[in-house]
Amino acid sequence: SYELTQPPSVSVSPGQTARITCSGDALPKQYAYWYQQKPGQAPVLVIYKDSERPSGIPERFSGSSSGTTVTLTISGVQAEDEADYYCQSADSSGTYWVFGGGTKLTFI
């Protein structure tokens, strides 16, 4: 079955830039989506189609894609950004969706 690979954790100092990667063989062909999940809450879509930002999501959230890796970048990380982040995409056929294992963003 298709898998997306994320680092379990990323640590950053407040105000710095956090980069969270997600790797998968079908990513050159399929868009990636990023969700933020805070404890006890439902996930929130923060990036769609690799790099588009939904309305209401701060500009400090951005996404990029290069080959089999997509990256969520949070510039000037704020305390409220401490959360779990999940990438989501589809297999090469586009039929089946899959989530990455999630990355916990924590402050140093």
Added chain:
Amino acid sequence: QVQLQESGPGLVKPSETLSLTCTVSGGSISSYYWSWIRQPAGKGLEWIGRIYTSGSTNYNPSLKSRVTMSVDTSKNQFSLKLSSVTAADTAVYYCARAIFLEGYYYGMDVWGQGTTVTVSS
């Protein structure tokens, strides 16, 4: 503003069928894809499947033999059934709206708050 609310038994016995319903309020269920996602305690998200308002479905291959989704447009609801459950199916279950426009998927933009289902005798 569209809101989703999951409902169903919080406790299901092993080998029985888990049944959940998601009620859509503040908007129409028509012309959207609707998805179920689950999350065991302390673990990551797992996509279960999606259904279009026409009734067309796609299921996670790892769960396909046990999953059935349906939609009731008259009630603005869609449902999940997961058969032959075991303790491994214990999780928070979320419903979500998936946006497709002009052939492109735009992500799951609205989520329910989630409902905890425990499989135990």
